[in-house]
Amino acid sequence: MIRVVYENRLGNNLFQYCFGRILAEELGLHLEAPHIEGFPNTCDLVEGLKLDDSQIETVGCCAELGGMNEESVDLKKIIEDPDSKRKAFLVSGFFQRYEHFSQYKDRIKKWLRQDEEKNFYDIGKDDLVVNIRLGDYVGIHYDEDVYYPRMKQTRRRGHLVDYSYYSDVIKISMPKRVFIVTEETENEIVKKLKGLIGDKCVVVSQSPVEDFKFIKMFNKICMSKSTFCWWAAFLSKAEEIYMPNTNWGVWSTDNTSLFVTDESRYKIIDCSNLLEDPIL
Numbered sequence: 001m002i003r004v005v006y007e008n009r010l011g012n013n014l015f016q017y018c019f020g021r022i023l024a025e026e027l028g029l030h031l032e033a034p035h036i037e038g039f040p041n042t043c044d045l046v047e048g049l050k051l052d053d054s055q056i057e058t059v060g061c062c063a064e065l066g067g068m069n070e071e072s073v074d075l076k077k078i079i080e081d082p083d084s085k086r087k088a089f090l091v092s093g094f095f096q097r098y099e100h101f102s103q104y105k106d107r108i109k110k111w112l113r114q115d116e117e118k119n120f121y122d123i124g125k126d127d128l129v130v131n132i133r134l135g136d137y138v139g140i141h142y143d144e145d146v147y148y149p150r151m152k153q154t155r156r157r158g159h160l161v162d163y164s165y166y167s168d169v170i171k172i173s174m175p176k177r178v179f180i181v182t183e184e185t186e187n188e189i190v191k192k193l194k195g196l197i198g199d200k201c202v203v204v205s206q207s208p209v210e211d212f213k214f215i216k217m218f219n220k221i222c223m224s225k226s227t228f229c230w231w232a233a234f235l236s237k238a239e240e241i242y243m244p245n246t247n248w249g250v251w252s253t254d255n256t257s258l259f260v261t262d263e264s265r266y267k268i269i270d271c272s273n274l275l276e277d278p279i280l
Helices: 010-027 076-078 081-088 102-111 163-173 188-200 210-218 227-235
Strands: 002-004 057-060 089-092 128-132 145-148 153-156 178-181 199-204 220-222 240-245 266-270
Touching: 002 153, 002 178, 010 057, 010 076, 010 089, 010 102, 010 210, 010 227, 057 240, 076 081, 076 220, 081 199, 089 210, 128 163, 128 210, 128 227, 163 240, 178 188, 178 210, 188 199, 210 227, 220 227
Parallel strands: 002 089, 057 089, 128 178, 128 220, 178 199, 220 240, 240 266
Antiparallel strands: 145 153
16 A cells, blocks of 8 residues: 655645655555645546555655655665565655656656646747746745855855846747746746836736646746746646756756756756845
8 A cells, every 4th residue: 555645735745646656556556645636637546455554664754754855765676676565655755856757757647637728818839937936935945155156145045046047048938928927926036027028928826726737838938946837847748948957955966856857848047156035
């Protein structure tokens, strides 16, 4: 049996579900995973062997047992271990490694299929969608001083991607229109980009599922540092996907675990010299 316990929000939940379903299908074990709103096939019955879970083995690191894991899970090793087919697993953690999922991408796209969104904006192939991840990113992880060469300053680091990344992608992609998807429409980065783009800019802020489906509609996608947007781009049919290579954390020179290296549509934009600050 595979039991999935969700932690955090939609992007991480999709990683957790897919990791658990891969294990279940590859090992022939029954899957217990709550339905994820907006993804009807996460209701699928994945039948297999049901085992006594009195000695369930944790894969990842459930919040109840200590919080975020350090990406040390070896999916291939678990699947190839003959004893795994006789075990019960609890799957919970932050499985942000593309290598876990790359060979299963065709299956994953069926599991996470969604009903198509209506194209109210008459979106064309030359329109660009920009996702600006704000919310808790504005205040978290400012826990270490980092020297920024471009600014010649030492400052606290954060998760936000610099305005210049977004403006550079807009210049490179040469869009007809730019749609900004964000949860905070009055943020300084959003206002600054609206000023840059002018009347060809449309700001959209809906429910998470609606925003997710909206991003997927585009042929050109500009990502932020967000697992939410990572999944929307990955599941889309976009021909151009711009991803930031930042100076720390996931999607940096030191941690390229979510870089999609086997698809030419991904364009990695170097932001390692940019100041990650919501205002400057």
